[in-house]
Amino acid sequence: GDVTILANRSKFVDFTVPYIASGVKMVVPVKHGRDQTMWTFVKPFSWDLWLSIIIISTFIGLAILIMERNVNALPNQEGSPNQKKLCPATILWFPLSQAILPEREVVVKSCSRFVLMVWLLLAFVLMQSYTANLTSILTLDQLRPSFLNLNDIRRRGYYVGYQSESFVYDVLIDQFKFDPSKLRPYRNIAEYHDALELGSQNGGVAAIFDEVPYLKIYLQEYGSNYVMSGPEYRNAGFGFVFPLNSNLTAYFSTAILDVIESGIMNEIEEKYFGKNYIGGEVSSGEISSETLSLSFHSFSGLFFISGISTLLALLVSERFIWQRLILMAKALTEIMSPIPLFKKKTRTHPIHDSTHGTEA
Template structure:
């Protein structure tokens, strides 16, 4: 009997040990039940504006908060992609009236893991926050961009015909034309008449210094047969006509584009324009974007105005800088995409991208769950169907948003010399080779002149070998004769 009781006691103790080990607390601070399901207390930050990312609504019938939004749907998709089971308990964390947005986000992160096991929302990954929490990989587009009103239409002036080419390309074309005129003048200087011309007309008079520029241009527009006599001259003229043909076709195409295509441009060109003319710019109140504008971009803090949501963004942009609003909004790309989804018809994302790490989920420092969730985030973000469905639910057709946020370049539509540098180089080499072949006698004369001067110099530097005859020897010679 004692032996049977002893075996039963040992078996009971073994079962209790198994149950206790399966209810042990994980390193993330969450409890794992006996059936292997991890319970997570999810802190969800709630701030005013941008309900597309996090939306918290009190349900009076069920006496609880209903939590939804882009960040929540992505988190649920990531949880479903995990290799283990997770039980989620959403706990909204509403901002206090006296608490700023920046300190509000930091406060919820500092309550991990005492109050929350993970924080989910539009929480930007930042170095100073990573000192007390671990972030997963980002699940949103990274970067801080600039939102500006865009200008439709075609800016046509009386000088629009020179706009297809930049000034350096116009200058290069003029120089190469004059160079070809000079080369043809050198090549054809000894030719007096052409076969189709009268003997009385001097062909050399047609290629004077006055016509150096006009001759290549006239041949490019109205080419004539047998306008030059030498084969090398014809080769140079052929190369010039090829260059002129490419330039004329490019000019026509670019001018047509400028005259017909709707040019979408921001109301200013660069960040230097904003600072130079003292324009007011906006940012999201409490966001780290303020630090980027002041510390990195060197904006005057007095020229910065903070706003809380996309509707205040819209009102400020409509007023403009001189009307009490702003001329541009700086914010993270996900927030700007949310703005474009609502007011995207007359606005565009422009300018360079300033580095930020995007949104991520925050876990306790050195949590073993961070790695699992990061791997699941990769699987979800690389799944087009899942992400497309979530993005279309909160931001509309993502293709339309991307089309509206097409990056606008502040560069001029004019073609530059760099676009045709290779063609100009080929033309220059061809002209040089033709000139060398055509003027062989000149090079030979130059070589002979060099040899002549070299020989003279060598003869002058050689010591004299004359024989000096003494007077006594001369007298002896005469007596002998």
């Protein structure tokens, strides 16, 4: 009954509706363990996120330095000048030190404290995310496939296996572009296991290509050391086959739909594929090649809020500078205004000498 519904076959026979989904994928060996190096501590964040943290830290440190540059001129409670002042060399180190060991009295102005509060909120979220992701990298069991992808297997010229006398042979040549000399046929999952254990270098194969239901049966028995991976060549699935224009095709299709909709199909799938089989996928048999690092996109909203808040606080704190610039601009406008070329002459009155009574 496990006949695959294909377009070229439908020219000669009638198929019922598929009773199970199918397709062609590959199974490859995996290695258990944790890929840890001396640089594992940087893996929780991607390079763009690390760069963004350095940029926002420098920007916040520079903003606080500008706002606190005249702190020495402000008297403290005892009436003496405040001696705490940020050094320009600590622009980058200051926000990081405050995130680890915050000090309340390190800044004086209200705008500076507001910026520092926003930065501590951002730093708290980053540190919690870093800790959680680093913990998962160091403790979770990671499944690493022996080969990254299909191109890796083709490029290295490894042998691959397939089910003998199956249309999968044509798929490997026409769709996946394998050299026919690199294909080895096998009859059952026991031979699959032996070939994968030997490996391509020792007379076996690097991967097995077959239809997804067969591979799921294989993973149900040997799944701890293997994983389903790579691209999928899709087809309609498995169905029952009848001669062309057979009256039984419609009846069998209706019966299949009744079984699928009644829930009995779930019991059948659990019997042959196990309890991990959910909705046609084996949750433990699929892996992702994506990195575990958190990217800048995950925190872009927080970075945007921090940058805008710091910029607004800087504008409010240094408003007298903008006011002075406006006054200077007005004064410059008045100076540059056109001066009249000819002045109107004013009539002068004669000066009388009070002593002699004569006009001067």
